[in-house]
Amino acid sequence: MARLVFLGRLEDLAGAAERPVAAGPLADLLAGLEPALAEALQARKVRLALNGTLVERDGLVLAEGDELAFLPPVSGG
Amino acid sequence: MARLVFLGRLEDLAGAAERPVAAGPLADLLAGLEPALAEALQARKVRLALNGTLVERDGLVLAEGDELAFLPPVSGG
Amino acid sequence: MAADVRLATEPFDPSAEIGTFARAHEAAGGVVSFLGQVRAGEGVEALELKHYEPLTLPGMRALAETTMARWPLAGLLILHRSGMMQPGEPIVLVCAAARHRRDAFAAADYAMDHLKSDSWFWKRERRGGAWHWIEPRAEDHADLARWG
Amino acid sequence: MAADVRLATEPFDPSAEIGTFARAHEAAGGVVSFLGQVRAGEGVEALELKHYEPLTLPGMRALAETTMARWPLAGLLILHRSGMMQPGEPIVLVCAAARHRRDAFAAADYAMDHLKSDSWFWKRERRGGAWHWIEPRAEDHADLARWG
Numbered sequence: 180m181a182r183l184v185f186l187g188r189l190e191d192l193a194g195a196a197e198r199p200v201a202a203g204p205l206a207d208l209l210a211g212l213e214p215a216l217a218e219a220l221q222a223r224k225v226r227l228a229l230n231g232t233l234v235e236r237d238g239l240v241l242a243e244g245d246e247l248a249f250l251p252p253v254s255g256g
Numbered sequence: 257m258a259r260l261v262f263l264g265r266l267e268d269l270a271g272a273a274e275r276p277v278a279a280g281p282l283a284d285l286l287a288g289l290e291p292a293l294a295e296a297l298q299a300r301k302v303r304l305a306l307n308g309t310l311v312e313r314d315g316l317v318l319a320e321g322d323e324l325a326f327l328p329p330v331s332g333g
Numbered sequence: 334m335a336a337d338v339r340l341a342t343e344p345f346d347p348s349a350e351i352g353t354f355a356r357a358h359e360a361a362g363g364v365v366s367f368l369g370q371v372r373a374g375e376g377v378e379a380l381e382l383k384h385y386e387p388l389t390l391p392g393m394r395a396l397a398e399t400t401m402a403r404w405p406l407a408g409l410l411i412l413h414r415s416g417m418m419q420p421g422e423p424i425v426l427v428c429a430a431a432r433h434r435r436d437a438f439a440a441a442d443y444a445m446d447h448l449k450s451d452s453w454f455w456k457r458e459r460r461g462g463a464w465h466w467i468e469p470r471a472e473d474h475a476d477l478a479r480w481g
Numbered sequence: 482m483a484a485d486v487r488l489a490t491e492p493f494d495p496s497a498e499i500g501t502f503a504r505a506h507e508a509a510g511g512v513v514s515f516l517g518q519v520r521a522g523e524g525v526e527a528l529e530l531k532h533y534e535p536l537t538l539p540g541m542r543a544l545a546e547t548t549m550a551r552w553p554l555a556g557l558l559i560l561h562r563s564g565m566m567q568p569g570e571p572i573v574l575v576c577a578a579a580r581h582r583r584d585a586f587a588a589a590d591y592a593m594d595h596l597k598s599d600s601w602f603w604k605r606e607r608r609g610g611a612w613h614w615i616e617p618r619a620e621d622h623a624d625l626a627r628w629g
Contacts, residue, residue, distance in 0.1 A: 184385070186383065186385055186453075186455050187383065187455030187466055188455075188466040190383075191466075228385070228387065228388055230387070231387030231388060231391075233388075246387075248385055248387070248388075250385065250388070250453065251455070252468070252469040253450070253451070253452065253453060253454055253455060253469065254454060254455055254456035254457075254466070254467035254468065254469065261533070263531065263533055263601075263603050264531065264603035264614055265603075265614045267531075268614075305533070305535065305536055307535070308535030308536060308539075310536075323535075325533055325535075325536075327533065327536075327601065328603070329616070329617045330598070330599070330600065330601060330602055330603060330617065331602060331603055331604035331605075331614070331615035331616065331617065346500075347499070347500065347503060348496040348497060348499050348500025348501075348503065349496060349500075351495070351496050351499055351514070351516075352494075352495065352496025352497075353496075355495060355496065355516055355518065355571075356569070359518060359520075359521040359522075359568065359569035360520055360521045360522045360523070361518075361520070362517060362518060362519075362520040363515065363516070363517055363518075364515070364516040364517075364518070365513070365514070365515050365516075365589075366499070366513070366514050366516075367511065367512070367513050367582065367585075367586070368499075368503055368511070368512040368513075368514075369510060369511055369512075369582070370503065370507060370509075370510060370511075370512070372507075372508055372509070372510040372580070373507040373508045374507075374508045375508070420507065421504075421507035423503075432520070434515065434517070434593060434597075435624070437515075438515070438586070438589075438590050438593075441513075441586075442586050445582060445586075449582075476583070
């Protein structure tokens with residue numbers, strides 16, 4: 180298993196701060212989510228951090244135990 | 257009588273923070289002071305305040321009870 | 334010397350922090366501090382800041398290093414709350430100590446601009462009983478552009 | 482609201498002043514403060530600031546009014562020592578509270594630049610047992626030129 184972490188308004192959309200998912204390619208994983216959530220997670224402004232490091236989304240594959248965080252733009256001052 | 261007030265390094269030169277003087281024209285009064293002090297008081301950068309108000313020195317005449325302060329440039333930060 | 338960088342999950346006392354910081358940097362001559370607090374009296378009932386542990390504190394530390402490298406500082410404090418806050422409570426405190434006043438002002442200003450726009454905090458407000466996420470602001474990008 | 486402008490002849494507690502000021506302006510959101518203290522560890526044994534009663538405090542009040550008129554501030558504090566000070570003791574504290582961070586930074590910066598160069602204080606330092614008057618600095622004029 181791997182884990183998705185939702186920050187900011189993405190948490191509201193997902194209904195929880197975290198969600199366990201099967202390891203595997205990110206594309207497959209997104210295809211298995213609710214369409215509204217999957218669309219929000221794929222927005223260009225949402226950045227990704229894999230195990231605490233910012234990563235590009237293209238070709239990403241989650242391994243067992245990975246934590247993938249979805250980071251919407253941070254709030255203004 | 258009137259009073260002269262010396263600020264900053266002018267106090268050291270005058271040997272006191274204040275000095276009583278006879279009322280009358282400033283020019284006459286300066287002529288009666290030690291030459292080194294008179295010269296320092298006439299420096300272009302020294303400003304004058306008469307009874308708490310900045311004034312020009314040209315033609316100044318002290319009346320009885322007046323306080324004339326000599327203000328050298330203020331110190332830097 | 335290293336900067337003091339902290340993420341506080343409980344309220345902190347800004348005046349005590351500033352006092353401690355100023356006494357630790359007596360040789361510096363100038364201490365500039367910025368305190369941000371939850372605005373009172375504008376209908377905000379509560380403010381919540383969420384952070385993401387693996388990024389938020391490391392990001393603040395990186396900002397502190399960049400700031401220390403850019404100006405000759407005697408000391409730098411970056412202290413940020415996360416969690417739930419009430420109106421009037423402190424959110425963020427930045428203190429910069431320097432020999433020259435201008436360096437302390439610039440460093441505190443720079444750190445605040447980048448904290449507001451680059452650091453990993455998501456903020457929501459409760460107004461009229463309902464929570465609202467706070468979006469990024471165009472003004473933040475203008476603030477950043479000042480630093481080239 | 483009116484600015485709080487004070488000339489202190491005895492030591493003051495800067496962190497208590499900042500705390501009181503910040504609590505008085507909870508609605509403001511941002512509080513910038515500048516604290517200047519006598520630099521320790523540079524051979525200065527004591528610092529003396531002399532003022533001229535009829536000009537010094539009125540000059541500080543005029544600067545406060547100019548500053549309040551120039552930026553939308555919720556509050557402004559200008560507190561300056563005169564008399565004899567030891568290394569590490571506070572000399573000057575300026576606090577500006579504003580709804581917007583940038584206004585508070587600019588106002589505190591402006592007030593400090595003008596306090597340093599325009600206000601009626603004469604300063605001398607004791608080094609190696611001897612007193613030396615501090616002269617005006619070219620840097621102060623450069624600082625002022627920033628404000629147009």
